[in-house]
Amino acid sequence: xxxxxxxxxxxxxxxxxxxxxxxxxxxxxxxxxxxxxxxxxxxxxxxxxxxxxxxxxxxxxxxxxxxxxxxxxxxxxxxxxxxxxxxxxxxxxxxxxxxxxxxxxxxxxxxxxxxxxxxxxxxxxxxxxxxxxxxxxxxxxxxxxxxxxxxxxxxxxxxxxxxxxxxxxxxxxxxxxxxxxxxxxxxxxxxxxxxxxxxxxxxxxxxxxxxxxxxxxxxxxxxxxxxxxxxxxxxxxxxxxxxxxxxxxxxxxxxxxxxxxxxxxxxxxxxxxxxxxxxxxxxxxxxxxxxxxxxxxxxxxxxxxxxxxxxxxxxxxxxxxxxxxxxxxxxxxxxxxxxxxxxxxxxxxxxxxxxxxxxxxxxxxxxxxxxxxxxxxxxxxxxxxxxxxxxxxxxxxxxxxxxxxxxxxxxxxxxxxxxxxxxxxxxxxxxxxxxxxxxxxxxxxxxxxxxxxxxxxxxxxxxxxxxxxxxxxxxxxxxxxxxxxxxxxxxxxxxxxxxxxxxxxxxxxx
Amino acid sequence: xxxxxxxxxxxxxxxxxxxxxxxxxxxxxxxxxxxxxxxxxxxxxxxxxxxxxxxxxxxxxxxxxxxxxxxxxxxxxxxxxxxxxxxxxxxxxxxxxxxxxxxxxxxxxxxxxxxxxxxxxxxxxxxxxx
Numbered sequence: 001x002x003x004x005x006x007x008x009x010x011x012x013x014x015x016x017x018x019x020x021x022x023x024x025x026x027x028x029x030x031x032x033x034x035x036x037x038x039x040x041x042x043x044x045x046x047x048x049x050x051x052x053x054x055x056x057x058x059x060x061x062x063x064x065x066x067x068x069x070x071x072x073x074x075x076x077x078x079x080x081x082x083x084x085x086x087x088x089x090x091x092x093x094x095x096x097x098x099x100x101x102x103x104x105x106x107x108x109x110x111x112x113x114x115x116x117x118x119x120x121x122x123x124x125x126x127x128x129x130x131x132x133x134x135x136x137x138x139x140x141x142x143x144x145x146x147x148x149x150x151x152x153x154x155x156x157x158x159x160x161x162x163x164x165x166x167x168x169x170x171x172x173x174x175x176x177x178x179x180x181x182x183x184x185x186x187x188x189x190x191x192x193x194x195x196x197x198x199x200x201x202x203x204x205x206x207x208x209x210x211x212x213x214x215x216x217x218x219x220x221x222x223x224x225x226x227x228x229x230x231x232x233x234x235x236x237x238x239x240x241x242x243x244x245x246x247x248x249x250x251x252x253x254x255x256x257x258x259x260x261x262x263x264x265x266x267x268x269x270x271x272x273x274x275x276x277x278x279x280x281x282x283x284x285x286x287x288x289x290x291x292x293x294x295x296x297x298x299x300x301x302x303x304x305x306x307x308x309x310x311x312x313x314x315x316x317x318x319x320x321x322x323x324x325x326x327x328x329x330x331x332x333x334x335x336x337x338x339x340x341x342x343x344x345x346x347x348x349x350x351x352x353x354x355x356x357x358x359x360x361x362x363x364x365x366x367x368x369x370x371x372x373x374x375x376x377x378x379x380x381x382x383x384x385x386x387x388x389x390x391x392x393x394x395x396x397x398x399x400x401x402x403x404x405x406x407x408x409x410x411x412x413x414x415x416x417x418x419x420x421x422x423x424x425x426x427x428x429x430x431x432x433x434x435x436x437x438x439x440x441x442x443x444x445x446x447x448x449x450x451x452x453x454x455x456x457x458x459x460x461x462x463x464x465x466x467x468x469x470x471x472x473x474x475x476x477x478x479x480x481x482x483x484x485x486x487x488x489x490x491x492x493x494x495x496x497x498x499x500x501x502x503x504x505x506x507x508x509x510x
Numbered sequence: 511x512x513x514x515x516x517x518x519x520x521x522x523x524x525x526x527x528x529x530x531x532x533x534x535x536x537x538x539x540x541x542x543x544x545x546x547x548x549x550x551x552x553x554x555x556x557x558x559x560x561x562x563x564x565x566x567x568x569x570x571x572x573x574x575x576x577x578x579x580x581x582x583x584x585x586x587x588x589x590x591x592x593x594x595x596x597x598x599x600x601x602x603x604x605x606x607x608x609x610x611x612x613x614x615x616x617x618x619x620x621x622x623x624x625x626x627x628x629x630x631x632x633x634x635x636x637x638x639x640x
Binding site: 018019020021022023024025038039040041042064065 | 522563564567570571619621622623624625626627631635
């Protein structure tokens, strides 16, 4: 009881007894989650407004006689004439490692029923991106575990790589695979007590997704043991447009905390098409002038300021990074639509997924011709560069020849060889979902196919051959695999060893 | 009523004509309304509605409402008036009222600014801190 009394006394003594100054206004109009407020002469842009009873708004429009604010949460209790106060605070979300393994909403409040989040640090959702002085060029790889990506469209830590494609072409799967791959690498480094490896924490932001999809993603990540390294920010289709608009900014703030504290993080925005739609809704109810396809004029700035916050900062500033993987859903493969072209121009490359390839059974359905990584090759490990340097060209040549070969059957031996090699490379790049591959296994498989050691295997047996070869190398040749992983390059000695191992395996393969 | 951009622009121009320095000249405002009603320009009803809104906001901005639990002495009222005039400039209209719910102290509202030195305000702050 005495402690209670002391606590109350401390609270009372800490209370300011002076006169408080507040800036207030009154609600003139409320509807569609947007309030028009008269007064509030001191309101700042993006300031949190207190509507009382725990309801909070965000000042988005500062006009001559009124303030337009979006309501975060339930707005049905707000009445015309109600008093509103400024708070002097910008909208902020909790950040830190306490969020790892949790599912939160756009404001960082828990949705997973695992109790409150014990975080003392908060970051504003809107923050200026790191400037040119703080930045450093991308030089460390993000191992996605997807062979086609790691070999041909490598992603570096701090890069923004767009994943673009029609519905149901495997866009989310690429993101999920990347998260699972990071979790495996993080866990392996923890188990080996490897201090040189910087763990990569992941943030998955679901914007306007079906709740069942978010639950499925969560179940997959939990099953793969990736949740301890992952934060899920969910603003599902049933959430208000306001929350959908704020979710990626909240998730980005959580990622920035890792970057600012000398750690690496990866954020997946799934997807920015729905984000643009939510922002369009907010803008239209705020009566902002609309432009092309009724999107507001600042929809480009909306995405550019979000994606610019992904960066790699220099050693002087902690050497942290935030890698961004935004996802865009196209309609009937139209990459020249408004939002896709905007995001393509902002990002450092794109992974383009094609419906035709998907239904041909080429999964991940990456279109090699249209996919590009503008900065990631600097981050690729040397061993991968050695084996994958020519793959993109070989595949492009194969596609051209394959189209040409449809018109005639008489082909010279060289063309025939190129076609056969191409077919095998395509097969090697096929990969089941949620099954990322370690980089050394990727290197070994690519080296095998590039050096003609799979030429005598039938095309329909390639996946079986590759699977068994991977198993053989991982279980029987662990020393070789460890060397490739440690040295990160294929020396002549290593190549000889790898050749001997593959030849040995081929003798046993039936 | 939906107001067009032009209506708002004209209402704003009318309002600016009625300003003497930074404060609203009541006589000019009355004359302006009478002139508009007499001439009846296109959309005059909407213009006057918007003008009325601007005048209402301006009047609210220049009104000081001083609430206290007990009546304030003339000297104290004068001091409050002079302090507020110094802070917000001349042309404020003052209204002194009694409000027993404040329990003690004074609450002053000038436009959107509220200075709360009442016991009720302190109790509310205490409640929030708990």
